[in-house]
Amino acid sequence: MAREFRLAVHPSDRILLGLLALAAAVALLRWPAVGEELSTLVAIQMGLLVAFSIYSAAAARWQQSAWVQSLRPLATVAVVFTLYTSLGKLGVAAMPYLADGWLSRADNGLLGFDPSLAIQRFQTPAWVEFFSFVYGAFIPYIYLSMFLGCLGRPPLERGQFLTGWVCTYTISYLGYIFLPAHGPVVYQAQQYDVALQGGLFYRLVVLGNEAAGGLQGVFPSLHVGCSVYLCLFDVKTNRLRGLTYLPIVLLIYVATIFLRYHYVIDLIAGSVIPVACVALGERTFLLWARDRRAAGLPALPGGEADDLPGLSGDGAARAALVLSSH
Amino acid sequence: MVRLALHLFFRRIEVEARHNIPPAGPVIFAPNHTNALVDPLLLVIAMRRVLTLTAKNVLGKNPLLRWLMSATGVVTFHRREDTGRGADLRQNVRSLQICRNILARGGAVCIFPEGVSHSDPGLRAFHVGPARLALDFVRKDGNPGGVRIVPVGLLYTEKDRMRSGVWLRFGDPIDVAHWLNERPDAGAAELTAELQRRVAELTLNYESRRESAVLTWAAEIVATEGRQPSPLGWSDRPVAEWFRLLARLQAGYAGLCVTQPELIEELTVRIRRYRAQLKRAGISPAEVYLPIHFGRAAFFVIRELELLVIGAPLALFGFINHAAPYYLVKWLARKLSKDKDHWASNIVFPSLLVFPFFYLVQLAAAWLLLPPLWAGVYTVALPYTGYYALLYADRLPQTWRRARTFVRFLFRRADQRALAG
16 A cells, blocks of 8 residues: 555655645644644644645546646645745744754854854945845746746656755755744844845845745755755756856855845755755656556656666656647 | 866767776777877776877977877887888887887777878778787787787767767777687787777778768758657767667668669668758758647747846856957867868867966956956856856757747748658
8 A cells, every 4th residue: 555655646746745744743733832823824734734635646546647747846836835934934833942043053163253243344235235136036046947847858857856856845844844943134133233225126035035924944045955956957957057047046145144044054954955855856756767667557657758767867858748848 | 177178079978888998907999090189088088097198200290299298108109101201110119119018017008000090981901000019918028917909989970070979989808818819820910800890890980971971961860750859958869879870870771782772872862852951941850840839939938038048148258258269279270170080189289278378367367457356256257157158159059040940830831841751
């Protein structure tokens, strides 16, 4: 039964189901102690878990269907981004501690000074505006990358891409839940000489953060984690696109510190996780496809790419696309 | 530096059967020779052991090459055909002795048995040098544990074009002592013949340039498999796959030449006509099967516009900062190259000097004129944008050609039907 479940359900769906189950369990376990504050989050997490379980069951049941291949990225991205707005809150509300103090001390221990305070003299309105633009550029970058990455890749590569991406978010969300923090902009608010001043882009970033549920969920930095993952995967499979965004990804590192949203330790963790997840996604998905083939099923749902390559991922170039292009 | 230069010149460098390179012990590598000084460099970067190169002595007339050969320990040989140009055959005794000493120390030597780089459609007759060296090493020097000769095939998709592909194939090593045991009376001529046969198996050898051209055109058509082309940006087709296809076609061609020569003539005429049609229309064979589908076209536009627009400033910066050394190297290559098989060498070798020189000047200027932060940014950006401009320059013409083909087929469906039919 467990084996059948494992072979039928896409690895990214399984990973996400595991995360949703964990988040729901944390919410339920802490609900009696925390009380009213968690009620909405319990409902959200339970709702997400039930909805995604139904979707996963349907996707496994009709795995050969073309609509499942098209719907999967959409459902996955929708759930992952919903969690982005809820898990930070869950961690802060459910855990009886905040990790800001530890993260700040880790920065001081690593560098010998507090980087967030040390760069204050460079935080002119012009630079704040520039880095706000960079910080905001993350949003179109990930949406475009997910659109191109989930639709314009060969099936095997697409599965690996999605699995690795879900791994990146899942591991990072564990940090959001178990190491809840608000970031330097809240934790060290009293220590800054002046508040940041910027223009339109800065206001947009602030509004965007508020709309996403406020500054909760800091460790590790998913701005860094997600953009590094997308960039690395592209460098491996479509070098020109990967290199096109490399400067923006590097500037995102600076922007997260500059705008006081992250500690340096968040960036370090946010760099290590995607590097591991590129390889993890590739291998997990390929092993799943091989196991399916060994069990007499089509290697990939829909029967695509039966001729599986080595772990490098080469060789599936001629397999069919969800949405091909010229 | 050499590795970097070769990886920039060639889009793909593929190596087959690296396990045939003995990790230790005396070995002679014997490759075919069609791309002048690039051939030995490819061998050097393909293996993880020190390789002593050999070269004709007349190369030493160029002072730069003489210095380079001396610095890298190249052993020079004097060829009979160069006797009027300063070659002294007696010097070869010393050169052979140097090679034998290297082998005696368990080293590796590379000798090109054809003796000269060429653009002939097939292998040239092999000189007996490598075989004689191996036999002398085993028989005269008393090394029964023996030297091995590794036949090597070097195949280039378009050796005189930047960003082309190369396939480096290492054949099964010949254990010379073992080979001699089986043929006690054999001499250098027999071993040379064996070596030539093995190198021929690793390479593609045509009867004529015409045969080579026709088979290449045929392979371009067959490679499409009548399917829609892969989206731009996907991995290139492996070079090995291309040459395997060519080899299959060549085998079929050879068979038909014997059984149905009139069919070969007819096919040749049709292939030639088809290619001329494609060339006139500016369409690559793969794009004949481009689907006229608006959803796919829209996806193409989003993907390519994103790259072309966001990448344009980076590519432009890279181009501006590398234009001077790039055009200087190209100009030098045009001046120095008298034939196809020297073009790549005349790009790669001057690049090794010209680009570092320009980098030195540009970086010195940056650190003198700019604040340290910006000079640091410029230092990092220079190689990155240079490489980016190279990739961008690869992609831009492909995008343009595919877009143009789509528009052409959109308005003239009959053209596509005629070409695909």
